[in-house]
Amino acid sequence: MKKVIITTSVIAVLMGCSFSKKDAKFQTESNTKEKAAIVDLQSAIKFLNEQELTAFLNNTESSKLNTPFSNGQTSVEVAIQRGNISILNLLLARGASPLVENSVTGFSPYQTALKNETRNQLDLSMKLAMDSSVRKMNQNLVRLLSQNDYSAFLDNYSQKNISCSTALVALIERKNSFLQTTIPDQIVEKVLSTGNCSKNATLLNMEDAVKKELKAQIRSRFRNMTILKFLSKNAGSPITFIVELQHGKSYHFSTASVLVWASLKNNLQLDKEVSQLKELFPTPGNSAALVSYRDSKIDLAEHSISFEEIKSMDTDFIEAIEVLYSEFEESFQYTIESEAAE
Known part of the structure; x- marks a missing residue:
């Protein structure tokens, strides 16, 4: 009798394992089919892992990375909402701009990160990733201007949805470089004529604003240094x-x-x-x-x-x-x- 019970138990366990494996296989196949069914970029950023998203992006037009989705969100925003720094870095490396504004709220992910306090390491890491991306974009614009490659400068500006202020700051940096370069009027006009520039934006008033901002930063840094110096003594x-x-x-x-x-x-x-x-x-x-x-x-x-x-x-x-x-x-x-x- 004991032998029968033991044999029956073993068969039951083996059958359970068999069903378990079939269930797992079915679940895996189901997940694979669901992921294979993803055809839109927003869902791909939300659900695919880094390797899968890389393959998906290989067959996606780069311009789509900087086009807001139907709900107003940008590709960078979706990655931030997912809370995955690897996905965010992948998108930034592929040319997604943190400066593209949400078409509903009017704020870019970078503006939101600067405005909000970072209270955890993930928020801080994402902000630093966007900082690095914005710096590279600025450096690239300034580099193109230093080569007098105005055509590539304008292409970068329009294709990556770079903000009006970012482009104007790059023009100002070039204008105020030690070479004292004169920026062609038509280049400034083309930048100002795009949709993301305010009606009152000019190179001159932007230059004044940048100078004021730099002055405030220098004053703030100097003040903090003197406070620390006083406290040290x-x-x-x-x-x-x-x-x-x-x-x-x-x-x-x-x-x-x-x-x-x-x-x-x-x-x-x-x-x-x-x-x-x-x-x-x-x-x-x-x-x-x-x-x-x-x-x-x-x-x-x-x-x-x-x-x-x-x-x-x-x-x-x-x-x-x-x-x-x-x-x-x-x-x-x-x-x-x-x-x-x-």
Whole structure:
């Protein structure tokens, strides 16, 4: 009797394996047929893997990469929405432009990335990939202009849906190069006559805008350097910065902690910062109590705050850092100006 049961069990298991293999094979064949049925670019970007999409793009006109889909989305937007950096890099390498605007919202993926805060590594990686792509496009435009290849310049401008401002900036760079080149009027007119230029756009007002922007960037960079220089000199001083928040709490920052947070301000990945802070400013006993707060509701008692607590109150702490910066600049404006004059 036992032999019969064992034999029956073995047969049942083998039959189960057989059905399992058939199911898996059927599922694989079904998936393959579904992917083979994909004929539109938007679905290909959404569902195909990198190798499959590469083969699909080999049979796709490159101009389609920069033509918005029926729902307004661009190919770069679809890749970002999918959250796959490899797919995004593949599209960028094939000539997809992050500057092409969504035909419904009016914003390009690059504009959206610049406008929104990057709160995770994937967002940051995608923004950096687009940064690199835009830089290459700009460099290519400037290179073509330096060779006086205006025909190729205009072809690149129209085919890759490069924004009006990007093309004008390239023209300005060429115009203001050490060779002091004169850009033919008809080239500027052709750029300005395209649909993505505003009615009021001219090479002259764009040049003024670029100069103002560069001036602001230089001023901002210089200001941050002088702030860090001042903090470096006074890192051991007893200065404490206080930031008031709406819910009745004040944050107290030592000069040393401000110096560290200032240097890490543009890359708010708290886990990484915690380890760096502990290495730079080890504190005995409490684990890294560089920041403390005073709660007005409990008799102004002092409380230290750990970095674990900071991580749980992400938005408020970042807000505090921003407020701190503006208050710091106002409080030490004279010092900063004196340092800058040296």
